Amino acid sequence: AQKVTQAQTEISVVEKEDVTLDCVYETRDTTYYLFWYKQPPSGELVFLIRRNSFDEQNEISGRYSWNFQKSTSSFNFTITASQVVDSAVYFCALTPSGGQNFVFGPGTRLSVLP
Amino acid sequence: ETGVTQSPTHLIKTRGQQVTLRCSSQSGHNTVSWYQQALGQGPQFIFQYYREEENGRGNFPPRFSGLQFPNYSSELNVNALELDDSALYLCASSLGTATYGYTFGSGTRLTVV
Numbered sequence: 181a182q183k184v185t186q187a188q189t190e191i192s193v194v195e196k197e198d199v200t201l202d203c204v205y206e207t208r209d210t211t212y213y214l215f216w217y218k219q220p221p222s223g224e225l226v227f228l229i230r231r232n233s234f235d236e237q238n239e240i241s242g243r244y245s246w247n248f249q250k251s252t253s254s255f256n257f258t259i260t261a262s263q264v265v266d267s268a269v270y271f272c273a274l275t276p277s278g279g280q281n282f283v284f285g286p287g288t289r290l291s292v293l294p
Numbered sequence: 295e296t297g298v299t300q301s302p303t304h305l306i307k308t309r310g311q312q313v314t315l316r317c318s319s320q321s322g323h324n325t326v327s328w329y330q331q332a333l334g335q336g337p338q339f340i341f342q343y344y345r346e347e348e349n350g351r352g353n354f355p356p357r358f359s360g361l362q363f364p365n366y367s368s369e370l371n372v373n374a375l376e377l378d379d380s381a382l383y384l385c386a387s388s389l390g391t392a393t394y395g396y397t398f399g400s401g402t403r404l405t406v407v
Contacts, residue, residue, distance in 0.1 A: 184336075213393055223382055225337070225398035271336055275392040280350035281327060282392055284336030 182207045184274050184285035192291045193262050201257045201288045203272030209233075211277035214248070214255045219269040219287070228270075231255065232277075262292045296321055298399035300385050306405045307375050313404060315370040317385030320397045325349070325390055326368040328360060331382040331401070343368055344390075372404075380406045 183206040193199045205214065216228040229239065231248055239246045243260045259266055269289045273282040299318045307313050319326050325344045329337035339352035343362035357373040366387070372379055382403050386396035 215395060217398075222400055223384075223403070224400040225384065225386075225396075227395055227397070230395050273336075277393055279392050280342050281339035281352065282337070282396070284338075286334075286336045 182209075182274055182276070182283045184272050184283055186270075186272055186285035186288050188288045189286070190289045190291070192293060194293050195264060196261050197292075198258060198260050199262050199290065199292075201259075201270050201272075201290065203255045203257065203285060205253050205255065205272070205274050207253075207274060207276065209276040212279075213275050213277065215273045215275075215282065216246070216255075216257050217271045217273065219271060221268075225271065228257075259290075262290075264292050264294055266290060267292045298385055298387050298397050300383075300399035300402050302402060303400070304403045304405075306407060309375055309377060309406055311375050312371065312373045313375060315372075315383050315385075315402045315404070317368045317370070317387075317399060319366045319368065319385075319387030323387035323389050323397065324366055325388045326362055326366065327386045327388070327392070327396065328368070328370045329384040329386065330354070331384055332378075333381070337384055340370070375406045377406050380404060 185204045212233045217225040245258045247256045269287045271287045272285045327342040328340040331337040341351040342349045346362045361369045382401040384401045385399045
């Protein structure tokens with residue numbers, strides 16, 4: 181069975197602080213894909229990143245960075261110099277190669293205060 | 295390139311009634327999936343449609359059913375509504391499997407009273 185855990189239910193930071201959102205997953209598949217999505221109040225899930233299980237390189241995109249560690253089954257997401265517009269619920273998700281659906285974590289609600 | 299559009303955005307139904315939610319997939323995407331997101335939780339997979347056939351289903355009862363049309367748009371039907379069906383219903387389109395990720399719509403907020 182597959183499972184995604186996001187232990188942080190809610191996080192509040194002050195603007196310009198760095199913040200890391202944790203994601204731990206469980207799977208028996210050898211090839212799988214991990215995703216992060218952002219859900220603003222409008223409800224739409226916005227794609228942030230896709231990573232396959234064979235690519236353990238960290239990735240940086242502007243203020244966003246991701247740390248994938250297969251040894252600890254973690255795929256953490258860091259926002260540097262957070263902004264109020266980063267306030268949203270963030271979901272980590274998992275699917276096996278060729279999978280039909282995502283298994284989502286419960287989400288982390290991030291509030292960035294001015 | 296248009297994204298995924300869902301209608302209606304909100305609706306209120308009475309327990310026992312039936313509801314139909316609609317989704318137009320992103321241009322070029324041939325697969326539509328539906329997810330239920332209860333308040334404060336992550337989305338849960340309901341089912342997926344590919345080439346107008348159900349191609350996978352999550353742990354939802356048969357009163358949740360769907361259709362996909364030749365233009366890849368889709369409907370989600372829920373019969374005999376229960377209070378616990380109150381949720382945000384998200385439609386997601388993709389080109390084939392979930393491996394390449396989804397484009398999500400903004401959802402339909404269903405309230406059952």
